[in-house]
Structures are given as C-alpha cells and as structure tokens.
Amino acid sequence: SKTKKNLTEQIESIVFRHRKIDDDFLEELEEILITSDMGVETTMDIIEYIKTETRKRNLTDTSEIKDVIKEYLINMLEENDEDNDTENKQRVILIVGVNGVGKTTSIGKIAYRIKQSGKSVIVAAADTFRAAAVEQLKEWCLRAGVDIIASEQGSDPGSVIFDAVNAAKARKTDVLICDTAGRLHNKKNLMNELSKIFKIIDREFGEAKLDVYLVIDATTGQNGLIQAKLFSETCSINGLILTKLDGTAKGGIAFPIVNELKIPIKYIGVGEKIDDLQDFNATDFVNAIFE
Amino acid sequence: MFENLSDKLQNALQKLKGKGKLTEKDIDLAMKEVKMSLLEADVNFKVVKTFINSVKERSLGSEVMESLTPGQQVVKIVHEELVKIMGQGESKLKINSNDITYFMMCGLQGAGKTTATGKLARKLKKDGKRPLLVACDIYRPAAIKQLQVVGASVDVPVFEMGDKTNPVTIAKEAMKHAMKHGHDIVIIDTAGRLHIDDSLMEELVEIKQTVKPDEILLLLDAMTGQDAVKVAETFNQYLDITGVILTKVDGDARGGAALSIRNVVDKPIKFLSVGEKMDQLETFHPDRMASRILGMGDVLSIIEKA
Ligand SMILES: Nc1nc2c(ncn2[C@@H]2O[C@H](COP(=O)(O)OP(=O)(O)OP(=O)(O)O)[C@@H](O)[C@H]2O)c(=O)[nH]1
Ligand SMILES: Nc1nc2c(ncn2[C@@H]2O[C@H](COP(=O)(O)OP(=O)(O)OP(=O)(O)O)[C@@H](O)[C@H]2O)c(=O)[nH]1
Ligand SMILES: [Mg+2]
Ligand SMILES: [Mg+2]
Numbered sequence: 001s002k003t004k005k006n007l008t009e010q011i012e013s014i015v016f017r018h019r020k021i022d023d024d025f026l027e028e029l030e031e032i033l034i035t036s037d038m039g040v041e042t043t044m045d046i047i048e049y050i051k052t053e054t055r056k057r058n059l060t061d062t063s064e065i066k067d068v069i070k071e072y073l074i075n076m077l078e079e080n081d082e083d084n085d086t087e088n089k090q091r092v093i094l095i096v097g098v099n100g101v102g103k104t105t106s107i108g109k110i111a112y113r114i115k116q117s118g119k120s121v122i123v124a125a126a127d128t129f130r131a132a133a134v135e136q137l138k139e140w141c142l143r144a145g146v147d148i149i150a151s152e153q154g155s156d157p158g159s160v161i162f163d164a165v166n167a168a169k170a171r172k173t174d175v176l177i178c179d180t181a182g183r184l185h186n187k188k189n190l191m192n193e194l195s196k197i198f199k200i201i202d203r204e205f206g207e208a209k210l211d212v213y214l215v216i217d218a219t220t221g222q223n224g225l226i227q228a229k230l231f232s233e234t235c236s237i238n239g240l241i242l243t244k245l246d247g248t249a250k251g252g253i254a255f256p257i258v259n260e261l262k263i264p265i266k267y268i269g270v271g272e273k274i275d276d277l278q279d280f281n282a283t284d285f286v287n288a289i290f291e
Numbered sequence: 292m293f294e295n296l297s298d299k300l301q302n303a304l305q306k307l308k309g310k311g312k313l314t315e316k317d318i319d320l321a322m323k324e325v326k327m328s329l330l331e332a333d334v335n336f337k338v339v340k341t342f343i344n345s346v347k348e349r350s351l352g353s354e355v356m357e358s359l360t361p362g363q364q365v366v367k368i369v370h371e372e373l374v375k376i377m378g379q380g381e382s383k384l385k386i387n388s389n390d391i392t393y394f395m396m397c398g399l400q401g402a403g404k405t406t407a408t409g410k411l412a413r414k415l416k417k418d419g420k421r422p423l424l425v426a427c428d429i430y431r432p433a434a435i436k437q438l439q440v441v442g443a444s445v446d447v448p449v450f451e452m453g454d455k456t457n458p459v460t461i462a463k464e465a466m467k468h469a470m471k472h473g474h475d476i477v478i479i480d481t482a483g484r485l486h487i488d489d490s491l492m493e494e495l496v497e498i499k500q501t502v503k504p505d506e507i508l509l510l511l512d513a514m515t516g517q518d519a520v521k522v523a524e525t526f527n528q529y530l531d532i533t534g535v536i537l538t539k540v541d542g543d544a545r546g547g548a549a550l551s552i553r554n555v556v557d558k559p560i561k562f563l564s565v566g567e568k569m570d571q572l573e574t575f576h577p578d579r580m581a582s583r584i585l586g587m588g589d590v591l592s593i594i595e596k597a
Contacts, residue, residue: 035336037516040327098514099539099567100401108432130567131405131440132433139432153440184542219399221333221516223544244400247485249518272400272430 021054021062029065036289037252039222042259046072070286076259077282090168090208091175092201095241096194096231097215099182102243102269104133106215107179108140109269109277115146119174124164125150126157126197127181137179143274157181158196165205176208185230198235213239213266218251228257237261243269246276250289296545299328304369307362318350318365325369333547335520338376338554346372376550377577382534382559385505386476391469393477393502397495397530398510399522400483403538405434407510407564408480409441410572415476416447423474425465426451427458427498428482438480445569458482459497466502479504486525496529507532508561511548513540519548520555527556537575538564549580 010032026047033043049072050065059068093110095103104127111121123141125148127133134150141148149164161178168176180197183190201210214237216224231237240258242251245268254265265280303324307317322343329339346368349355355364386392394411396404405428412422424442426449428434435451442449450465462479469477479502484491499507509523509532526532537549540563549560563573 031336031340034330035517037333037518040331098542100403100512102401130437131444132437135433135436136431184539186543187541217401217512217514219512219515219518219522221514221519221544221547222331223333223514223542224516226543244485247399247518248487248521249516253516 021050021059021065025062026050033252036250037221037224039225039253039256042256045259073255073286073289074282076255077265077285079262090173090205092165092168092205092208092210093175093177094180094198094201094210094212094235095178095215096180096212096235096237097182098184098227101182101215101217101220102241103127103182103215104137104140104179105272106241106243106267106269106277107137107177108144109274110267111141111146111177112144112274113277114175114177115144120171121146121175121177122164122168122171122173123148124160124176124178126160126164127179128153128155128157128160129181133179133181140274157193158200161197161200162204165201168208169205176205185227185234191230191234194231195234211239212237213241214263215241215243216251216253216257218242218245218253219247219249220253222253222256224253225256225260228261228263232261232263237263239264239266241265241267241269242280245288246270251285252289254285296328296332296547299331300325300369303328304362304366307365310362311359313350313355313361313365315351318347321365322347322350329547329550332545332550333516333519335517335547335551335555337520338551341554342372342376373550374578376554377580378553378557378559379578381574381576382561384561385533387505391466391475391477392506393466393479393504394506394508395479395481395495395498395502395504396508396510397481397526397532398483399485399512400431402483402510402512403536403564404483404510405437405441405480406567407508407536407538407562407572408438408478409445409447409569410564411478411562412442412447412476413445413569414572416445420476421474422447422476422478423465423469423472424449425462425477425479427461427479429454429456429458429461430482434480434482441569458494459501462498462502477502486522486529492525492529499530506534509535509558510564511535511537511552513537513546513548514542514544515548520551523552523556523558527558532556532558534559534561536560536562536564540573541565541571553577 030043030047053068095107097103111123115121125134125137149167151160212235214231240263242254242265268278268280270276303321307321326339326343349368350365355361358364396408398404415422426435426438439449450468452461507530509526535552537560560575563575565571565573
C-alpha cells in the first residue's frame with residue numbers, strides 16, 4: 001500500500017493549524033524539511049529565507065509559504081545548471097560513487113540513450129573487483145547495443161581504462177563511458193585507485209571533454225554530502241546522478257550537495273529498466289517533493 | 292561510524308557539566324543541540340522527538356533539579372535513554388538442531404544482500420554447517436552469476452534454475468535439493484525491491500509461506516536517511532522480519548538508521564557488515580554501540596567527577 005504522507009499534505013496540515021507565520025509554525029516546518037533529508041543547515045537556510053521574505057513581502061498567511069519554499073529550492077537547483085551538449089568533441093563520462101548506488105545500471109541507461117540519439121558509444125568495464133560486475137555490465141551493453149571493453153575480474157582497472165581510451169581514439173567513438181567499482185569515500189587506497197583512473201583519462205585523452213558524474217542513491221541521508229565532498233576532491237565531479245527516486249525517498253540530500261558544492265544534477269534514475277532515466281529538471285523535481 | 296555523533300553529543304552535554312544549578316532554559320538549549328546532532332546523524336525524526344521529550348521530562352524532575360550536580364545527572368539520563376533506544380544484549384541466529392534451517396535475505400536494491408549471503412554462509416560453514424545458497428534474484432542482470440562467484444569464494448554450493456523460473460518455485464525446488472543433498476542451512480538470496488512495490492513484496496510473502504524461514508533478515512544500508520524507518524516498517528509489515536543486518540558500516544555514516552530501527556520496528560540488529568570481503572561480518576552488540584556513540588569512557592568520567 002502506497003501510504004505516504006507527502007510534504008504538501010504535511011505542510012497543508014500545519015498551515016491549517018497555524019494561521020499565522022510564527023515561531024511555532026516555523027518549528028513544525030523545520031521538522032518537515034528535515035524528514036526529507038535536506039539536513040539541518042539547508043533547512044535553517046530555508047527558514048531564514050522564509051522569515052526575510054515574510055517581512056519583505058508582508059506575508060501574513062501561512063498558505064503563502066509553500067510557493068516561497070518552492071521558489072527558493074528551484075532557484076538553488078537551477079543556479080548551478082549549465083548546458084554541456086554544445087561541443088563537437090569526443091566525450092568521456094566517468095561514473096563514480098559508493099557501493100550499490102546504481103552506477104552500472106545508470107551506465108546502461110545512459111549508453112542506451114546516447115546510442116539512440118545516433119552516436120557511437122564504448123563502455124569500459126573498470127570495476128574489476130566486484131563479483132560478476134563485468135557480466136552485469138555486459139548484459140547492459142547488450143541491451144543498449146553498445147560495445148564494451150573488459151578484462152577479467154581482478155585485473156588492473158587502470159589498464160582497462162587505458163585500453164578503452166585507445167579503442168575510443170582509434171574508432172573515433174563519440175562517447176566513452178567508464179564504469180568503476182563502488183568504493184566508500186573514506187577508503188584511502190580505493191580513492192587513490194580512482195585518482196589514478198582519473199589521471200589516466202586526463203593524460204591519455206586530453207582532447208576529449210571529460211565529465212565525472214557522481215551517483216547518489218536518493219535514500220542516502222546526511223552522509224551523501226561527505227561522499228560528494230570527498231569524491232570531488234579525488235576527481236573533480238561536475239555532475240550528479242540521483243537514483244532510486246521511484247522509491248519513497250525524495251532525495252532531499254541533493255539540496256545541500258548542490259548548495260554547498262555547486263555541482264548540478266544531470267540525471268535522475270526512476271527504476272530498473274533501460275529507459276528509467278530522466279534529464280534533471282529543477283521545477284519537476286521540486287514539484288515532486290511537494291506533490 | 293558514530294565517531295562524529297559522539298563528538299557532537301559530548302560537546303552539547305559538556306556545557307551543562309560545570310553548572311551548579313540548571314534552569315529550564317539551560318536544559319532547553321542543550322537539548323536543542325542534542326536534537327540537532329541526532330538529526331545530522333540521520334536518526335529518525337520521530338525517534339529524536341520522543342527521545343528529547345523523555346530526557347527533558349526527566350531532567351526537569353526533582354532527581355536532577357534537587358541534585359548538587361544537575362549537569363552530570365542530565366548526562367546520565369541521556370546515556371540511559373540512548374541505551375534504551377538501542378535495545379540490549381546480542382541476538383543470536385535461530386538455528387535448528389534436527390532440521391534444516393532456512394534464512395531469507397531481503398531489502399532494497401543494492402543494500403548488500405548477495406554479499407551478506409556469502410558472508411553468512413562462510414560463517415556457518417566455519418561452525419561446521421553445510422550451507423546451500425539459493426539464487427532467487429531472477430531480475431538483476433548477472434545476479435545469479437554474482438551469487439555463484441560469491442558462493443565459490445567461500446566454497447559453498449549455489450542452487451539456481453536460471454532467470455526464467457518463478458522465485459517461489461525456485462525456493463520450493465531448493466528445499467527438495469537441500470534435503471536430498473544433506474544441507475543443514477539454506478540461505479535464500481532475493482532480488483532487491485522497493486517496499487512500495489506491492490507485487491514484488493507479495494512475491495516475498497509467497498516465498499515466506501512456502502519455505503517458512505527460521506530467520507527473515509532485512510539488509511539495511513547504514514547510510515540510509517530518514518526513509519530507513521519507513522523501509523523497515525513496511526518490510527516488517529509484509530514479512531514480520533526476525534532481524535536486521537546493517538551494511539556498509541565501514542563507511543563514515545553516523546549511523547542514525549541503526550538507532551532508529553530498534554525503536555520503531557522492535558526487531559534486533561543481528562550483524563554489521565563492515566566491508567566487501569567475505570570475512571567482514573560482525574556480531575552486533577547494542578550496549579557496546581551505545582557506549583561507542585556516547586564515547587562512554589568520557590561520559591562516565593564526566594559523571595564520576597560529580
Ligand atoms: N528502484 C531502482 N533501482 C535501481 C535504480 N538504479 C539502480 N537500481 C538497482 O540498484 C541495484 C544496484 O545497482 P547497480 O547499478 O549494480 O549499482 P552500482 O553502483 O553499480 O553497484 P556496485 O558496482 O556494486 O557498487 C540494482 O538492483 C539495480 O537494479 C533506480 O533508479 N531505481
Ligand atoms: N563497503 C562495503 N560494501 C559493501 C558491504 N556490503 C555490500 N557491499 C557492496 O555493496 C554493493 C552491493 O552489494 P550486493 O550484495 O550486490 O547488494 P544486493 O542487496 O544484493 O543488491 P541487489 O541484488 O542489486 O539488490 C557491492 O558493491 C558490494 O560489494 C559492506 O558492508 N561494506
Ligand atoms: Mg557497478
Ligand atoms: Mg543481490
């Protein structure tokens with residue numbers, strides 16, 4: 001049974017109970033925002049913003065608050081959204097993130113989408129660690145109809161990347177997408193390995209446009225922010241993919257990440273099928289939180 | 292896990308420590324900080340609220356107000372309430388002595404089911420058991436192959452019927468297979484699913500009815516946010532789970548999910564999964580965990596200085 005009291009319902013219920021925008025009202029609002037994983041800091045920012053706007057615009061009625069919050073959140077997300085499909089260069093997309101967030105699945109979906117748009121794609125299987133990671137990616141590449149460069153489990157991920165870059169150069173492939181093993185951001189050696197991968201691409205394929213996307217599971221709590229910080233330090237992340245938004249979590253952690261690190265969200269994952277990937281749209285995303 | 296939470300809690304409480312007399316305002320301020328540090332650790336909002344309320348109520352009672360060292364008394368109360376939330380005593384796996392024991396693993400996508408299936412098998416094999424793993428994930432690409440690789444790495448056989456047979460049938464056939472081949476432990480790996488996916492949740496219910504597992508273990512990622520409780524509640528409603536395995540505890544998540552689960556579904560956390568390798572599974576001790584959160588040594592020393 002899909003019983004889920006959504007934000008709008010919750011806000012409406014407090015709007016109903018509090019006619020005036022006062023401390024009690026704001027405290028309840030604070031609770032609601034925190035339960036969507038936005039974190040204490042972002043929540044406080046929103047509350048401050050509401051206070052200021054209430055004064056500025058002379059708002060007295062609690063029912064006007066919803067639009068103020070929406071507006072604030074949409075702004076936060078849109079501020080960082082730039083276009084990136086303008087260049088004619090070859091492109092490399094490196095996909096990174098902690099364990100089990102949906103990297104490999106997202107790669108299958110992205111590869112399919114790029115292939116459908118008429119471009120050529122190679123996928124590099126640089127997760128040489130996890131059991132059957134290569135087989136899983138192979139299946140996705142089969143579904144997407146794209147080529148894969150892989151080596152056996154236990155081999156050096158750097159050399160897989162090296163081979164894939166050379167293949168992409170030789171075949172003049174439009175887009176090379178690199179899968180990497182899931183790794184927790186607090187594991188030094190694994191992060192060093194990732195840094196090596198990043199450097200190999202940078203060094204061997206400098207002429208290509210490199211995008212590094214961090215995959216974040218929408219159910220992630222406050223740890224997501226630390227993930228984003230540490231992955232950014234290792235290999236400059238310039239996009240986020242927020243997965244599993246078909247669940248009940250609304251991905252509130254994305255707000256502090258975008259807000260603090262100024263990294264835009266590129267795609268959202270909404271299921272396990274090949275076409276369950278959507279371009280990120282700030283208005284839709286914020287509306288979904290409130291619907 | 293928990294280090295950060297521990298620091299923050301101690302900071303919040305430290306301020307009360309030296310005070311000879313406490314006003315309601317002192318307590319309010321400290322509790323506000325405690326509340327924020329729990330929320331930043333992803334402790335479920337409702338759990339935080341109940342916790343803060345009971346600490347406040349007790350702190351304003353005569354036991355504290357009339358004490359010569361009210362600050363220390365509050366710290367003590369926080370500690371006691373935390374231990375209460377975590378539950379006490381380790382919770383052992385139920386293992387039949389004369390019959391085959393069945394375990395079923397369930398949880399959201401990517402929580403760590405397949406990995407933990409291998410870890411449990413390894414552990415039980417070391418205890419002299421003859422486990423069999425069952426591949427009931429027919430959906431995820433290469434899920435069966437993954438379980439086979441995991442099984443081979445701990446030298447435990449895997450029963451599979453490909454990805455065209457219904458998981459309920461696979462489970463049923465696995466029972467016969469286990470009987471015939473003298474296995475005493477059967478661990479069923481299931482596909483990851485959303486708790487709101489009715490048809491896939493019903494599939495688990497059917498497997499449960501067919502196998503009647505001795506343990507139904509929910510795998511829960513330690514990095515999960517406020518949604519953790521909803522997930523656990525729903526899996527529990529469908530399946531009446533017997534316990535939880537908290538995964539990816541080797542990360543630096545503050546572990547609020549762990550604090551919330553016991554309190555809301557009243558099912559014990561049985562194991563912590565602390566890495567990707569097969570020997571990285573630990574028995575969970577709630578009391579030790581509470582101590583770790585509070586940096587017990589320090590807290591006790593604060594109390595002792597009373
Ligand atoms: N419901 C849902 N499930 C998803 C989504 N994206 C991925 N998954 C599932 O999440 C699980 C993990 O996905 P993977 O793609 O293997 O994740 P990963 O990050 O590559 O995992 P590792 O390589 O092990 O670190 C699988 O069961 C996927 O089917 C999504 O958007 N929604
Ligand atoms: N660091 C760490 N990684 C873990 C732990 N447990 C599992 N993993 C990793 O998390 C990812 C997902 O693990 P799986 O065992 O495939 O998860 P699952 O629940 O079976 O996933 P689905 O079948 O897709 O739902 C893999 O990369 C595992 O290696 C753990 O305790 N610590
Ligand atoms: Mg993967
Ligand atoms: Mg699995």
